[in-house]
Amino acid sequence: MDHIDLIALRHEFHRTPELGFAEDQTKARVAEILKSLGLEVHEGAGVVGILKRGSGNRAIGLRADMDALPIHETSAHNYVSQTTGVMHACGHDGHMTMLLGAAASLAIDPDFDGTVVFLFQPNEEHGLGAQAMIEEGVLERFPVEEIYAIHNLPGVPVGQVSTRAGQICSSESLFEILIEGQGGHASMPQVGVDAITVGAEIVQALQTIVSRKLAPGAGVVVSVTEFLTDGQRNVLPGTATLKGDVRARMPGDREAVARLMRQIAKGIGAAHGVSVSVSFNTEFIETINAEEPVQAVVDAARALGLKANGNCEPMSFSEDFAHFSDAILGCFLLMGNGEEGPCGQPLHSADYDFNDDLLPIGAAFWAQLVRDRLPKSGTQET
Incomplete structure (x- = not known):
């Protein structure tokens, strides 16, 4: 030196x-x-x-x-x-x-x-x-x-x-969930399908992946970090995008999260009669x-x-x-x-x-x- x-x-x-x-x-x-x-x-x-x-x-x-x-x-x-x-x-x-x-x-x-x-x-x-x-x-x-x-x-x-x-280090995967509902006037929510309501339901349901779908101590973290819509003060949004981050210690858990995320989003979308698509891209492997x-x-x-x-x-x-x-x-x-x-x-x-x-x-x-x-x-x- x-x-x-x-x-x-x-x-x-x-x-x-x-x-x-x-x-x-x-x-x-x-x-x-x-x-x-x-x-x-x-x-x-x-x-x-x-x-x-x-x-x-x-x-x-x-x-x-x-x-x-x-x-x-x-x-x-x-x-x-x-x-x-x-x-x-x-x-x-x-x-x-x-x-x-x-x-x-x-x-x-x-x-x-x-x-x-x-x-x-x-x-x-x-x-x-x-x-x-x-x-x-x-x-x-x-x-x-x-x-x-x-x-x-x-x-x-x-x-x-x-x-x-x-x-020794976790993987990092980035996900994006696109919700395509029907926007409308804030005073008449029954006419359309409020994308915020659907998105909020998906956000809550995603938390059950770690708490109810994976083994305790798996070391997985699922975080929704962005909630974006085209709504305004008196306009119910027709589209919403959820973005977030997933950390996993094992490839099998990472793959399970991707599968369960798509299953949850599809199910909630079907319940509300709207289109929901999911992209899940792993940036860092374990x-x-x-x-x-x-x-x-x-x-x-x-x-x-x-x-x-x-x-x-x-x-x-x-x-x-x-x-x-x-x-x-x-x-x-x-x-x-x-x-x-x-x-x-x-x-x-x-x-x-x-x-x-x-x-x-x-x-x-x-x-x-x-x-x-x-x-x-x-x-x-x-």
């Missing part, structure tokens, strides 16, 4: 945030640093750096996300976002910096045998970046046997590692960790003296890394960002900030994991 001032670099990324699939300046800077470290660099939807040492034929992938969020930053520090209405409110500036720090450390003092593929991914926030890289053929061009990703976690002591085998990579993460963390929980509770949020871990063995892990101040604020909040104290810890963790998973001849994997 002698070649990189991690704090200065993280602050640089923080000042210049870019939204998903528009990370042009960020990508150029990442590629520039990787090239300066002597890595082979490939640019496409994201940036890929290749570091090979020795004659080993094993390869592992390490992934960091690059995009920011459309949030106006309210922080008071001296490296606030210079792009109005855009900020790194999820810590991707820190994720990139930790991985670049690891690349520098491993380039200077490799002490491993094999290939490390550093993947810098665009557009994680909308669940589109990993798939874009996969569709470009990144896993075929740069094959790896296993892949890893870190996400910071506010409210947890700095550097504390949490992960688990099996499902993130599933494999057992061996999870154990490797726990071992690497403990080798550095970090507290590590290898059987944490599943997270309710979603993560685009799911597409990588669905394609090959992988492990998504969480690393504590601190408990107080901006570093303890929730992800996606306007006053959140990544903890600079975590930068060297994360970089050292990545380097330790590489050396554990790609040991030199005569050494043993941990």
